[in-house]
């Protein structure tokens with residue numbers, strides 16, 4: 001067996017282009033003329049080098065490599081204002097990083113709401129040469145999930161930052177590998193939907209991505225969600241699934257009829273094609289956690305013994321009720337880490353506990369989301385540079401709050417609806433163990449508390465537990481320290497808490513935020529930093545804006 005490191009070079013151009021993701025022509029952000037962008041495929045230990053040129057006419061761009069920890073390359077994390085300056089139109093930036101662990105990942109824009117505009121793609125990391133996955137499969141498929149609006153992202157952004165806020169509402173379509181159907185249904189023939197049949201030849205940009213399978217084989221289906229808003233539930237007619245991976249980490253395999261997937265998460269499931277091979281079957285994704293009228297995303301599991309256009313015998317599986325949270329919690333609680341050399345055990349105790357209260361608020365009539373009553377508004381100078389070079393004027397030097405007032409009633413709308421904006425940083429002790437308690441609460445409206453999937457950059461965390469109501473010290477006793485899932489995204493359920501633990505062992509500045517695009521845009525995130533003085537050489541191109549940009553210029557005048 002050889003352990004030779006491979007490297008993969010990609011030359012990418014980002015541009016807007018006409019596309020019909022759901023049968024309605026629109027404008028999407030494409031890469032090299034493709035939507036979704038090209039799939040990156042590498043082996044664990046390889047170097048991925050993406051030379052990204054911004055071909056947009058009037059907008060900056062960055063790309064985040066979701067789930068890649070960027071050890072030693074914090075400037076390649078692709079977060080605007082955090083790890084780098086945006087790449088300006090006409091400019092090129094080199095993202096060069098190691099993919100150190102096999103798994104199912106994806107990449108996406110991380111500036112404004114460019115992810116919602118379609119800037120995303122899949123990234124698959126295979127095990128290193130000579131290594132084996134702890135399960136067997138014959139072949140695999142990738143399903144990248146997203147949601148799609150007919151109103152442009154610019155239109156949506158103006159609405160979100162208007163007074164009063166104009167909410168983006170529910171998506172017009174759900175997309176599987178960038179393909180959905182608006183105003184018609186693949187399942188129209190069953191009479192369960194008011195939509196008519198779709199007129200599809202198979203060559204359309206919005207024709208479903210069909211999974212062609214042989215009978216009596218095992219397929220690995222890699223599923224990743226980059227939705228802007230929707231939480232999804234997957235079911236495959238007549239088949240169960242064996243869940244084996246989440247966010248690039250192996251799980252104790254468990255069988256399920258349906259799988260919840262929140263934005264920012266990825267899973268692998270094993271599917272045995274052991275059903276009647278004279279039939280085809282539905283693959284369906286429906287919205288959970290929001291009362292949405294958006295139709296299920298559908299495609300076909302086609303046993304190659306049939307024509308792909310042969311419709312399944314029964315209608316698509318019904319998605320559990322949107323507010324059946326007991327169902328979601330039962331699923332989340334089944335997820336446990338596999339005992340495996342690639343997955344570390346959590347330290348038994350923590351050095352610092354940060355409690356983060358999630359609330360919807362108002363500021364001068366604008367709607368915001370806040371964490372401990374601070375709504376994140378990103379600075380002009382990337383933190384990576386301002387912290388590394390001690391440019392204290394670049395962001396708030398006051399420490400952001402670590403907790404919220406003990407009398408706060410999480411079951412009620414905030415008594416004081418007002419919030420403030422800020423951009424302070426949680427400075428973490430290098431190599432310290434940090435516990436984060438994400439505390440959910442009631443939104444502005446009575447009897448509303450929403451799901452928020454939180455994503456951490458630069459690390460995986462152990463999900464120590466979920467609970468109802470306000471977290472108290474005694475809830476610690478219920479923590480799972482034995483086999484907690486190790487991942488980069490975890491959900492908080494309505495009116496509940498989620499406890500996470502991670503080790504601050506990666507020099508850099510890292511976003512930690514709700515992965516719902518409009519929520520992040522309205523301030524629902526925080527910034528962590530650790531070991532920044534240990535970062536040797538940050539490429540100048542990452543920091544040539546704001547105060548770090550000025551610093552690179554010598555003297556007060558050019559010429």
Ligand SMILES: O=C1O[C@H]([C@@H](O)CO)C(O)=C1O
Pocket residue numbers: 167443450518519
């Ligand atoms: O941020 C949000 O705003 C709306 C609603 O609270 C106000 O219209 C909604 O459902 C969100 O998730």
